[in-house]
Amino acid sequence: xxxxxxxxxxxxxxxxxxxxxxxxxxRAWRLLEPPEPGRTIRAxxxxxxxxxxxxxxxxxxxxxxxxxxxxxxxxxWELDMPERAIVxxxxxxxxxxxxxxxxxxxxxxxxxxxGLAGDFT
Numbered sequence: 001x002x003x004x005x006x007x008x009x010x011x012x013x014x015x016x017x018x019x020x021x022x023x024x025x026x027r028a029w030r031l032l033e034p035p036e037p038g039r040t041i042r043a044x045x046x047x048x049x050x051x052x053x054x055x056x057x058x059x060x061x062x063x064x065x066x067x068x069x070x071x072x073x074x075x076x077w078e079l080d081m082p083e084r085a086i087v088x089x090x091x092x093x094x095x096x097x098x099x100x101x102x103x104x105x106x107x108x109x110x111x112x113x114x115g116l117a118g119d120f121t
Contacts, residue, residue, distance in 0.1 A: 011065025
């Protein structure tokens, strides 16, 4: 089963990097707020990251701050399209369905645990 990680990253400002294992790389999005159930938050698509970040905490090369694991676990793909991804997360904090979606203006949103009791505690 593929793995995911959410890293708290302090550079260039505080945000959370969501990374989903996809073969040899991690597909990544910058979440501008920590994930909370029932909320839709802004996200930004990032380039693929190295899979080392699944287990890494510490300084990021090139003086790009530090990362700290906020959550991690396994996940399954429910839908994987260029404009929309739906995953089911099984982490320590994040459990249940999460949706990444590109809006008509090209920006991304992240929604988690919408209407799913017990998800994202």
